[in-house]
Every structure is written in C-alpha cells, then in structure tokens.
Amino acid sequence: MQLNEVFSKLKQLPVVPALLAELMESFGDDNARIDVLAKKIAMDQSLSAKVIKMANSVAYRRGKEVTSIEQAVIRLGFNTMRSIVIASGISSAFPATPGFDKNKFWSDTFRVATIAKALAKHTTVEPETAFTCAMMHNIGEILLQSSLPEEMALVTMSMNQGASRIEAEREVLGFDYSQVGVELARRWNFSATFINAIEQQLDPLSFEEVSAEAILIRLSVFVNFAWNAGVPAAAIIGRFPKALAEHLNINPESLASQLDELQHQGNELAMSLGH
Numbered sequence: 366m367q368l369n370e371v372f373s374k375l376k377q378l379p380v381v382p383a384l385l386a387e388l389m390e391s392f393g394d395d396n397a398r399i400d401v402l403a404k405k406i407a408m409d410q411s412l413s414a415k416v417i418k419m420a421n422s423v424a425y426r427r428g429k430e431v432t433s434i435e436q437a438v439i440r441l442g443f444n445t446m447r448s449i450v451i452a453s454g455i456s457s458a459f460p461a462t463p464g465f466d467k468n469k470f471w472s473d474t475f476r477v478a479t480i481a482k483a484l485a486k487h488t489t490v491e492p493e494t495a496f497t498c499a500m501m502h503n504i505g506e507i508l509l510q511s512s513l514p515e516e517m518a519l520v521t522m523s524m525n526q527g528a529s530r531i532e533a534e535r536e537v538l539g540f541d542y543s544q545v546g547v548e549l550a551r552r553w554n555f556s557a558t559f560i561n562a563i564e565q566q567l568d569p570l571s572f573e574e575v576s577a578e579a580i581l582i583r584l585s586v587f588v589n590f591a592w593n594a595g596v597p598a599a600a601i602i603g604r605f606p607k608a609l610a611e612h613l614n615i616n617p618e619s620l621a622s623q624l625d626e627l628q629h630q631g632n633e634l635a636m637s638l639g640h
C-alpha cells in the first residue's frame with residue numbers, strides 16, 4: 366500500500382479550523398496579540414466553554430473561579446491559551462470511529478503532552494511548543510483509524526500476538542503512523558518545527574539535524590507507557606533513555622517527584638476538552 370492511498374480513501378481531509386491554522390503560524394511571532402485571540406475565542410461558544418473549563422482545572426487553578434474568556438486569558442496567558450485552543454481544534458477535527466477508543470487515545474495524548482511540557486522546562490525548548498508538538502505526535506494514528514478501519518483491525522490482531530504498533534503497522538500497511546502524521550501536517554501547512562517533531566519522534570538521534578521537540582516526545586511516550594504498565598516512578602527514572610536525556614541535558618531525577626501529578630493533569634486536561 367502507498368501512503369497516498371490513505372489520503373485518497375478519505376472522503377474529506379480533516380478540517381483544521383481557521384483559528385487553529387492562524388495560531389499554528391503564530392509560534393515565533395512576537396507580535397501575536399492576546400486580546401485578538403480572546404475576541405476570536407469568544408465568538409465560538411463551544412470553544413469558549415472548553416477554555417473556561419480548562420482554566421478552572423487543577424492544572425491551572427489559582428484563586429477564584431474563572432467565568433469568562435477575558436478572565437481565562439489573564440489566568441492562562443497567551444502561550445498556554447494558544448496551546449489549549451490548538452489542542453481543542455486538533456482533537457475536534459477527527460470524527461468518532463467504530464471500534465476505536467477515542468477517549469483513551471486523547472487521554473494518552475494529553476498525558477504525553479503534559480509530560481513533554483514539564484520536561485521542556487529543563488531545556489531550551491519553549492514548554493508550550495513542546496506541549497503542542499506532543500499533542501500532534503500521533504495524529505497519523507487517528508487518521509489511519511478513520512480511513513483504514515479494516516487494515517487497522519489487522520494491525521490490532523498483530524499487536525495482540527506480540528508485535529509492537531510500529532512493527533504491526535509497517536507489516537500490514539507498509540508504513541507507520543509517524544509517516545502518515547508527517548504527510549497530514551504538511552497538507553495542513555504546519556511549520557517545520559512541528560513537521561520535524563512528528564517525523565523524527567521514533568528515532569530522533571538518527572537524524573542529522575535533531576529535533577529537540579522530537580526527543581521530548583520520545584521521552585514523554587516512554588514515561589507514559591511505563592506509567593500505564595504500572596512501573597513505579599523510581600524504576601521509570603532508572604530506565605530513562607540516557608542518550609536522549611543527555612542530548613537535552615535533562616536530569617531524570619528532577620522528574621521523579623512530578624510523575625503522579627503529571628499523569629493526573631494530563632487526564633484532567635483530556636476531560637476538560639470533553640474526551
């Protein structure tokens with residue numbers, strides 16, 4: 366199967382809301398204005414409700430309850446607000462697929478994104494950029510589920526027999542979710558930062574120009590997978606991928622005390638956006 370077949374089987378490419386596309390372009394734009402963003406969010410009732418709910422979540426709660434977009438903007442700040450709006454837009458772009466647990470998918474994704482944001486604070490990567498890259502790291506997976514349900518059922522069967530997701534997808538399809546995600550990001554006209562992060566996420570250090578965001582995704586996926594498997598925090602830190610951590614000068618010990626709280630925050634953010 367060719368990668369283009371995935372996109373040819375789609376009746377319509379998932380639509381990125383205009384506001385999301387605009388926000389994706391604003392990374393690195395020092396002139397981006399928070400008041401303009403607030404007005405645009407306020408025009409979308411569903412999005413406004415989600416942003417206000419998230420601003421009141423434990424992850425961001427400080428003081429009185431937020432009841433308006435204006436208050437949410439003040440509490441969250443431009444970068445965090447942008448991340449939340451993008452996360453909402455990405456997660457809403459994909460329809461429900463029979464047999465695919467969308468809630469689990471997005472809960473996992475939010476946990477990975479929350480871990481990536483925390484790790485980024487120990488590096489030179491902007492934390493909200495890391496969060497957004499991690500939010501998109503597996504968009505190829507959900508696109509495959511919606512466009513090739515029968516083939517993905519075979520992938521699941523292969524995984525049940527012991528294959529990893531990457532092995533199973535490459536065996537059944539001839540490619541994997543990261544390659545599909547890269548193509549989707551390109552068709553959505555995302556910037557190189559996000560495309561490179563998605564493209565390099567499976568083996569970042571094999572690339573000539575290494576994406577720091579891709580390393581953060583890889584480390585975050587590792588932590589989340591280990592946590593889901595019931596591995597204790599001390600063991601997770603002990604097995605932390607050293608080469609990746611050293612590339613960004615991350616000390617895994619600095620994460621040990623945060624693990625449980627990060628998992629909780631990721632679950633809560635997913636619930637805030639209705640997943």
